[in-house]
Amino acid sequence: MKDFFKCQECVDLLTDYLEGSLDREVRARFEEHMSACAPCINFLKTFERSTQMLQLLREQQVEVPTDVQQRIKSFLRQEIIMLSAEKPSPRHNR
Amino acid sequence: MKTKEADGRQLVERLRARDPEAIDELVDQYSKPLFGVILNYTKNPSDAEEILQDTLLKIIHKIDTFREESDVWPWMRRIAINNGIMWLRKHRTRNERTTSLDELLPDFSREGEFAVPVYGWTVDPEEVYLNSELAGELYEAVQLLPFEYRIPLVLKDIEGYSIKQISSLLGLKEPTTKTRIHRARLVVRQKLADYFENRGQ
Numbered sequence: 001m002k003d004f005f006k007c008q009e010c011v012d013l014l015t016d017y018l019e020g021s022l023d024r025e026v027r028a029r030f031e032e033h034m035s036a037c038a039p040c041i042n043f044l045k046t047f048e049r050s051t052q053m054l055q056l057l058r059e060q061q062v063e064v065p066t067d068v069q070q071r072i073k074s075f076l077r078q079e080i081i082m083l084s085a086e087k088p089s090p091r092h093n094r
Numbered sequence: 095m096k097t098k099e100a101d102g103r104q105l106v107e108r109l110r111a112r113d114p115e116a117i118d119e120l121v122d123q124y125s126k127p128l129f130g131v132i133l134n135y136t137k138n139p140s141d142a143e144e145i146l147q148d149t150l151l152k153i154i155h156k157i158d159t160f161r162e163e164s165d166v167w168p169w170m171r172r173i174a175i176n177n178g179i180m181w182l183r184k185h186r187t188r189n190e191r192t193t194s195l196d197e198l199l200p201d202f203s204r205e206g207e208f209a210v211p212v213y214g215w216t217v218d219p220e221e222v223y224l225n226s227e228l229a230g231e232l233y234e235a236v237q238l239l240p241f242e243y244r245i246p247l248v249l250k251d252i253e254g255y256s257i258k259q260i261s262s263l264l265g266l267k268e269p270t271t272k273t274r275i276h277r278a279r280l281v282v283r284q285k286l287a288d289y290f291e292n293r294g295q
Contacts (some may be wrong), residue, residue, distance in 0.1 A: 006206025084112030
Protein backbone atom coordinates (compact mmCIF):
# COMPACT_ATOMS: atom_id res chain seq x y z
CA MET A 1 0.00 0.00 0.00
CA LYS A 2 1.40 3.37 -1.01
CA ASP A 3 1.79 6.09 1.59
CA PHE A 4 -0.46 9.09 1.42
CA PHE A 5 1.56 12.11 0.23
CA LYS A 6 2.48 14.65 2.88
CA CYS A 7 1.99 18.41 2.35
CA GLN A 8 5.75 18.86 2.04
CA GLU A 9 5.99 16.30 -0.75
CA CYS A 10 3.16 17.99 -2.61
CA VAL A 11 4.80 21.40 -2.30
CA ASP A 12 8.00 19.91 -3.75
CA LEU A 13 6.02 18.75 -6.78
CA LEU A 14 4.12 21.96 -7.56
CA THR A 15 6.29 23.14 -10.44
CA ASP A 16 6.33 19.67 -12.01
CA TYR A 17 2.57 19.52 -11.58
CA LEU A 18 2.04 22.89 -13.27
CA GLU A 19 4.48 21.93 -16.04
CA GLY A 20 2.45 18.76 -16.58
CA SER A 21 5.56 16.65 -16.09
CA LEU A 22 4.40 14.33 -13.30
CA ASP A 23 3.93 10.72 -14.29
CA ARG A 24 0.43 9.31 -13.96
CA GLU A 25 0.85 7.54 -10.68
CA VAL A 26 2.55 10.45 -8.90
CA ARG A 27 0.00 12.85 -10.32
CA ALA A 28 -2.85 10.71 -9.00
CA ARG A 29 -1.32 10.65 -5.53
CA PHE A 30 -0.71 14.39 -5.69
CA GLU A 31 -4.33 15.02 -6.65
CA GLU A 32 -5.55 12.62 -4.01
CA HIS A 33 -3.78 14.68 -1.35
CA MET A 34 -4.95 17.96 -2.88
CA SER A 35 -8.57 16.89 -2.87
CA ALA A 36 -8.51 16.52 0.90
CA CYS A 37 -6.10 19.21 2.13
CA ALA A 38 -7.30 22.82 2.39
CA PRO A 39 -3.87 24.35 3.20
CA CYS A 40 -2.39 22.63 0.13
CA ILE A 41 -5.20 23.88 -2.09
CA ASN A 42 -4.58 27.43 -0.84
CA PHE A 43 -0.88 26.95 -1.36
CA LEU A 44 -1.26 25.62 -4.90
CA LYS A 45 -3.61 28.44 -5.91
CA THR A 46 -1.45 31.19 -4.48
CA PHE A 47 1.70 29.58 -5.92
CA GLU A 48 0.16 29.52 -9.37
CA ARG A 49 -1.18 33.05 -9.04
CA SER A 50 2.07 34.61 -7.86
CA THR A 51 3.95 32.82 -10.63
CA GLN A 52 1.55 34.21 -13.24
CA MET A 53 1.79 37.67 -11.72
CA LEU A 54 5.50 37.81 -12.52
CA GLN A 55 4.40 38.60 -16.07
CA LEU A 56 3.67 42.04 -14.69
CA LEU A 57 7.40 42.73 -14.77
CA ARG A 58 7.67 41.87 -18.45
CA GLU A 59 6.69 45.20 -19.91
CA GLN A 60 8.20 47.48 -17.30
CA GLN A 61 9.87 50.60 -18.61
CA VAL A 62 12.31 52.46 -16.45
CA GLU A 63 13.54 55.99 -17.04
CA VAL A 64 17.30 56.21 -17.52
CA PRO A 65 18.83 59.25 -15.74
CA THR A 66 19.47 62.07 -18.23
CA ASP A 67 23.20 62.30 -17.50
CA VAL A 68 23.54 58.55 -18.11
CA GLN A 69 21.65 58.86 -21.40
CA GLN A 70 23.93 61.68 -22.49
CA ARG A 71 27.04 59.73 -21.55
CA ILE A 72 25.80 56.68 -23.45
CA LYS A 73 24.88 58.75 -26.50
CA SER A 74 28.29 60.36 -26.78
CA PHE A 75 30.02 57.01 -26.26
CA LEU A 76 27.89 55.37 -28.97
CA ARG A 77 28.37 58.26 -31.38
CA GLN A 78 32.14 57.87 -31.12
CA GLU A 79 31.72 54.18 -31.65
CA ILE A 80 29.56 54.45 -34.77
CA ILE A 81 31.96 56.97 -36.29
CA MET A 82 34.87 54.60 -35.66
CA LEU A 83 32.86 51.71 -37.03
CA SER A 84 32.03 53.63 -40.16
CA ALA A 85 35.73 54.41 -40.72
CA GLU A 86 37.04 50.90 -40.16
CA LYS A 87 34.20 48.72 -41.36
CA PRO A 88 31.66 50.34 -43.64
CA SER A 89 28.35 48.52 -43.74
CA PRO A 90 28.33 46.09 -46.71
CA ARG A 91 25.06 47.50 -47.99
CA HIS A 92 25.91 51.12 -47.53
CA ASN A 93 29.37 51.65 -48.96
CA ARG A 94 29.63 55.29 -49.60
CA MET B 95 6.46 46.99 -26.43
CA LYS B 96 4.19 48.80 -28.85
CA THR B 97 6.68 50.42 -31.11
CA LYS B 98 5.86 51.19 -34.69
CA GLU B 99 7.77 48.52 -36.52
CA ALA B 100 8.11 50.73 -39.59
CA ASP B 101 9.98 53.29 -37.47
CA GLY B 102 12.07 50.48 -36.05
CA ARG B 103 13.06 49.34 -39.53
CA GLN B 104 13.97 52.88 -40.55
CA LEU B 105 16.16 53.10 -37.49
CA VAL B 106 17.82 49.82 -38.44
CA GLU B 107 18.57 51.20 -41.90
CA ARG B 108 20.10 54.34 -40.45
CA LEU B 109 22.24 52.35 -38.04
CA ARG B 110 23.39 50.15 -40.90
CA ALA B 111 24.38 53.27 -42.77
CA ARG B 112 26.44 54.19 -39.63
CA ASP B 113 24.49 57.43 -39.25
CA PRO B 114 25.62 59.08 -35.97
CA GLU B 115 22.30 60.95 -35.74
CA ALA B 116 20.50 57.62 -35.41
CA ILE B 117 22.09 57.17 -31.97
CA ASP B 118 19.78 59.77 -30.41
CA GLU B 119 16.74 57.95 -31.72
CA LEU B 120 18.05 54.57 -30.60
CA VAL B 121 18.70 55.78 -27.06
CA ASP B 122 15.56 57.95 -26.80
CA GLN B 123 13.26 55.25 -28.04
CA TYR B 124 14.71 52.05 -26.62
CA SER B 125 16.68 52.85 -23.48
CA LYS B 126 13.57 52.87 -21.25
CA PRO B 127 12.21 49.43 -22.22
CA LEU B 128 15.71 47.95 -22.38
CA PHE B 129 16.48 49.30 -18.92
CA GLY B 130 13.22 47.72 -17.72
CA VAL B 131 14.32 44.34 -19.07
CA ILE B 132 17.82 44.65 -17.61
CA LEU B 133 16.59 45.68 -14.16
CA ASN B 134 14.86 42.31 -13.81
CA TYR B 135 18.34 40.76 -13.70
CA THR B 136 20.04 43.23 -11.41
CA LYS B 137 18.86 45.88 -9.02
CA ASN B 138 22.23 47.56 -8.87
CA PRO B 139 21.90 50.83 -10.85
CA SER B 140 25.54 51.12 -11.90
CA ASP B 141 25.58 47.50 -13.12
CA ALA B 142 22.30 48.08 -14.98
CA GLU B 143 23.66 51.23 -16.61
CA GLU B 144 26.80 49.44 -17.75
CA ILE B 145 24.74 46.57 -19.13
CA LEU B 146 22.48 49.05 -20.92
CA GLN B 147 25.43 50.76 -22.57
CA ASP B 148 26.96 47.44 -23.50
CA THR B 149 23.64 46.21 -24.92
CA LEU B 150 23.22 49.30 -27.08
CA LEU B 151 26.82 48.87 -28.25
CA LYS B 152 26.10 45.25 -29.21
CA ILE B 153 22.96 46.35 -31.06
CA ILE B 154 25.09 48.69 -33.18
CA HIS B 155 27.73 46.04 -33.78
CA LYS B 156 25.22 43.35 -34.66
CA ILE B 157 22.88 45.50 -36.71
CA ASP B 158 23.98 43.89 -39.99
CA THR B 159 22.86 40.49 -38.68
CA PHE B 160 19.29 41.68 -38.01
CA ARG B 161 16.88 39.86 -40.32
CA GLU B 162 14.34 42.03 -42.13
CA GLU B 163 11.49 39.61 -41.57
CA SER B 164 11.72 39.79 -37.78
CA ASP B 165 10.60 42.58 -35.49
CA VAL B 166 13.16 44.97 -34.04
CA TRP B 167 12.04 45.04 -30.43
CA PRO B 168 12.13 41.27 -29.69
CA TRP B 169 15.55 41.14 -31.34
CA MET B 170 16.85 43.95 -29.13
CA ARG B 171 15.24 42.38 -26.07
CA ARG B 172 17.08 39.10 -26.71
CA ILE B 173 20.38 40.94 -27.01
CA ALA B 174 19.69 42.68 -23.68
CA ILE B 175 18.89 39.36 -21.99
CA ASN B 176 21.89 37.43 -23.32
CA ASN B 177 24.22 40.32 -22.76
CA GLY B 178 22.88 40.99 -19.27
CA ILE B 179 23.35 37.39 -18.20
CA MET B 180 26.87 37.19 -19.61
CA TRP B 181 27.86 40.48 -18.04
CA LEU B 182 26.49 39.53 -14.63
CA ARG B 183 28.12 36.11 -14.65
CA LYS B 184 31.43 37.83 -15.21
CA HIS B 185 31.01 40.63 -12.68
CA ARG B 186 28.50 39.43 -10.13
CA THR B 187 30.85 38.86 -7.23
CA ARG B 188 31.44 42.59 -7.22
CA ASN B 189 28.02 43.68 -6.07
CA GLU B 190 26.00 40.65 -5.07
CA ARG B 191 24.74 40.36 -1.58
CA THR B 192 24.01 36.75 -0.75
CA THR B 193 20.73 35.87 0.85
CA SER B 194 19.99 32.56 2.46
CA LEU B 195 17.05 31.01 0.70
CA ASP B 196 16.14 28.66 3.52
CA GLU B 197 14.50 31.22 5.73
CA LEU B 198 12.26 32.26 2.84
CA LEU B 199 11.03 28.74 2.06
CA PRO B 200 7.90 27.21 3.62
CA ASP B 201 8.24 25.64 7.03
CA PHE B 202 7.03 22.09 7.71
CA SER B 203 6.50 20.06 10.84
CA ARG B 204 8.34 16.81 11.36
CA GLU B 205 5.28 15.06 9.97
CA GLY B 206 5.55 17.00 6.74
CA GLU B 207 2.59 19.28 7.38
CA PHE B 208 2.60 23.06 7.09
CA ALA B 209 4.04 24.56 10.26
CA VAL B 210 1.98 27.74 9.89
CA PRO B 211 -1.53 28.25 8.49
CA VAL B 212 -1.76 28.84 4.73
CA TYR B 213 -4.22 31.53 3.74
CA GLY B 214 -5.64 32.03 0.30
CA TRP B 215 -5.72 35.36 -1.47
CA THR B 216 -6.99 36.47 -4.81
CA VAL B 217 -6.20 39.45 -6.93
CA ASP B 218 -8.45 40.93 -9.50
CA PRO B 219 -6.45 40.86 -12.78
CA GLU B 220 -7.48 44.47 -13.27
CA GLU B 221 -5.89 45.35 -9.93
CA VAL B 222 -2.66 43.63 -10.88
CA TYR B 223 -2.24 45.90 -13.86
CA LEU B 224 -3.23 49.05 -12.07
CA ASN B 225 -1.37 48.42 -8.86
CA SER B 226 2.19 49.64 -9.02
CA GLU B 227 2.66 48.78 -5.34
CA LEU B 228 2.05 45.14 -6.19
CA ALA B 229 4.51 45.32 -9.08
CA GLY B 230 6.98 46.84 -6.62
CA GLU B 231 6.47 43.92 -4.21
CA LEU B 232 7.03 41.43 -7.00
CA TYR B 233 10.13 43.25 -8.12
CA GLU B 234 11.55 43.29 -4.59
CA ALA B 235 10.77 39.58 -4.17
CA VAL B 236 12.66 38.74 -7.36
CA GLN B 237 15.59 40.92 -6.38
CA LEU B 238 15.81 39.24 -3.00
CA LEU B 239 16.74 35.98 -4.70
CA PRO B 240 20.37 35.01 -5.03
CA PHE B 241 21.69 35.33 -8.59
CA GLU B 242 21.64 31.61 -9.36
CA TYR B 243 17.92 31.43 -8.53
CA ARG B 244 16.89 34.81 -9.86
CA ILE B 245 18.14 34.36 -13.43
CA PRO B 246 16.33 31.06 -14.15
CA LEU B 247 13.12 32.46 -12.62
CA VAL B 248 13.23 35.64 -14.68
CA LEU B 249 13.92 33.69 -17.85
CA LYS B 250 11.07 31.28 -17.18
CA ASP B 251 8.30 33.38 -15.67
CA ILE B 252 9.00 36.81 -17.09
CA GLU B 253 10.60 36.01 -20.44
CA GLY B 254 8.71 32.76 -21.07
CA TYR B 255 11.75 30.62 -21.98
CA SER B 256 11.47 26.84 -21.66
CA ILE B 257 13.42 24.89 -19.05
CA LYS B 258 15.46 23.38 -21.87
CA GLN B 259 16.37 26.79 -23.30
CA ILE B 260 17.30 28.14 -19.87
CA SER B 261 19.46 25.12 -19.10
CA SER B 262 21.40 25.50 -22.29
CA LEU B 263 21.75 29.27 -21.87
CA LEU B 264 23.06 28.92 -18.32
CA GLY B 265 24.96 25.67 -18.76
CA LEU B 266 22.84 23.83 -16.17
CA LYS B 267 21.31 20.38 -16.14
CA GLU B 268 17.54 20.50 -16.62
CA PRO B 269 16.64 19.13 -13.15
CA THR B 270 18.88 21.78 -11.57
CA THR B 271 17.18 24.53 -13.56
CA LYS B 272 13.77 23.23 -12.57
CA THR B 273 14.68 22.99 -8.88
CA ARG B 274 16.01 26.53 -8.86
CA ILE B 275 12.90 27.89 -10.58
CA HIS B 276 10.73 25.99 -8.14
CA ARG B 277 12.52 27.30 -5.06
CA ALA B 278 12.53 30.83 -6.47
CA ARG B 279 8.77 30.63 -7.09
CA LEU B 280 8.26 29.50 -3.49
CA VAL B 281 10.08 32.60 -2.28
CA VAL B 282 8.05 34.90 -4.52
CA ARG B 283 4.82 33.28 -3.31
CA GLN B 284 5.89 33.75 0.29
CA LYS B 285 6.72 37.42 -0.18
CA LEU B 286 3.36 38.07 -1.82
CA ALA B 287 1.59 36.08 0.91
CA ASP B 288 3.30 38.32 3.51
CA TYR B 289 2.21 41.38 1.56
CA PHE B 290 -1.44 40.30 1.39
CA GLU B 291 -1.51 39.24 5.02
CA ASN B 292 -0.12 42.60 6.09
CA ARG B 293 -2.71 44.28 3.93
CA GLY B 294 -5.31 42.34 5.86
CA GLN B 295 -6.85 40.33 3.05
